Amino acid sequence: MENQRTEIASLGEFGLIDHLTRNFEIQNASTIVAVGDDAAVIDHFGKQTVITTDLLLEGVHFDLMYTPLKHLGYKSVIVNLSDVYAMNATPTQITVSIGITNRFSVEALNEFYEGLYAACEKYGVDLVGGDTSTSHKGFVISVTAIGEVAPEKFVRRSTAQKGDLICVSGDLGAAFLGLTLLEREKKIYLENPQVQPDLENEDYIVGRMLKPEARRDTVKFLADNEIIPTSMMDVSDGLSSEILHICKQSNLGCKLYEEKLPIAEQSRKAAFKFGLDPTVCALNGGEDYELIFTMKQEDYDKITLNEKISVIGYMTDISEGTKFITKAGNTFDITAQGWNAFEQH
């Protein structure tokens, strides 16, 4: 049937999405932002809502060997809420579709839903629909989240300005280190089931991996302090990958400083234990669900007292490239070493 075969890996996930959506024309005036941001924006008679969706597949996005179902339910909601907050919006509703094999009991599903409801309750969102199917292989989870945003207050990736400060919430790299630890313990267990997993003193990094939170507090802080970010997205694939999205879509360059990267003490220790460079973990590790945003320099004074927001660099002209400056003063090009599911598996 086909004369040509192009491998999907040759395009990468983002290349693939660009390719598949390149010729599509918007038909509804209500569609304000379509494919290509954390979430879409829809106009409802002058008010705006955002919508975002994520698909989670067993063996690709999660491993049931070390992921409790309750945590998985919680995280499935969080990853979508994070995208809503990344638009500077407030999540209000979700739909959840699942595909399950018959190895799941009702009790197991109850645990998954407990986690899901816990996230809904904490973040004030309603579960409003979904679909339940049998799956022949593996657990499939699809979550869609809807949110509200005051008219024209949504924040895109493409609107950063030259000279803007680049900020990031919380700390980076912990989820990747948590994953590294869990994968290591799984391997040890598979080789020798008598050995008990050693997760002692690693609560922080394991927690960041298995039960992340979405940065509602950062969005609230920005609103309370009348800071409107000039661009924003969430850190799901890794800081390098995300800042490159902002630069590309805003048609700008950037300078990031190693000494400014927020890395938790627990993450530094864990990286040292695993023989990894904490900076590389912070730059390229995924699933932190922190927010990266840009803001005008004059807003700097407003954030200095917030310990959960770090200024890590600034936006430059596109001709200056996307640069990372190490503590030793060396300059490197930033490359997207983010989690590319098509290359990893």
Add this chain to the structure above:
Amino acid sequence: MENQRTEIASLGEFGLIDHLTRNFEIQNASTIVAVGDDAAVIDHFGKQTVITTDLLLEGVHFDLMYTPLKHLGYKSVIVNLSDVYAMNATPTQITVSIGITNRFSVEALNEFYEGLYAACEKYGVDLVGGDTSTSHKGFVISVTAIGEVAPEKFVRRSTAQKGDLICVSGDLGAAFLGLTLLEREKKIYLENPQVQPDLENEDYIVGRMLKPEARRDTVKFLADNEIIPTSMMDVSDGLSSEILHICKQSNLGCKLYEEKLPIAEQSRKAAFKFGLDPTVCALNGGEDYELIFTMKQEDYDKITLNEKISVIGYMTDISEGTKFITKAGNTFDITAQGWNAFEQH
């Protein structure tokens, strides 16, 4: 970890959803209709939108051996639009998430998206987001559709009244017969790959299975003729299953008449060829994506000239049960023989 194991099949799909959502309380005033209808209804500052989602899994919901990818893309959109129309709303946006194995080439995905875009164009909806992942096993498709509805004009399943006429659009059973034919030809082919599939003269039933349409015309007709259905849903699991939902949720009984069931001539012929009862196919076959709705008796004159709407019975008091009256005058209880994915597989 678990002391008790309850098999999911023991609850069935609808029982499972009831079970999992039983304790969930709505937190947002904007959530007007949550789980339990064709779509959710969300209030946006006095205006209303609907949202619905479907998960389609290879080997459960479709078989790539006889489903062209372009048709699959088209159908993936249609099944969601059908749920939006079933709320008496107009679809406006969709999101599409897919999980794909590396046996798919970019060209194959192009075909899928061609079908998807064809449906978007025909029905005037915009693709506004999604997610693309690798899948270790099988093609996974999750579509969410958003629609608009004038304030308080959405139609639920739970609002039928005693004495209301039960109507259905188009004709029933064709998709099930198309599936039966495709499964038969697949079996013959697997046993003897030299034999070419014989789909001759069966365009209608095969088309109804592989490339269904959503009933936009019915919703438009109702609006043009100022008929507000008292309840409505789409026929995806089978007429028996759907009318039982309406009866249960409206707390009523019903009488359906065999002689009134709309069955296409092509479907009757195909049923005869396969040794099946066309009435059973119409009652229990799924995936027709017609609309079943109830309306006040005084609206009857408005629909008599519409050949695409059939009156098949009426709603009764709950004490009269849910009854099916055959051409021979015998009365049977209606049972949900609809497609229950948990029992079938």
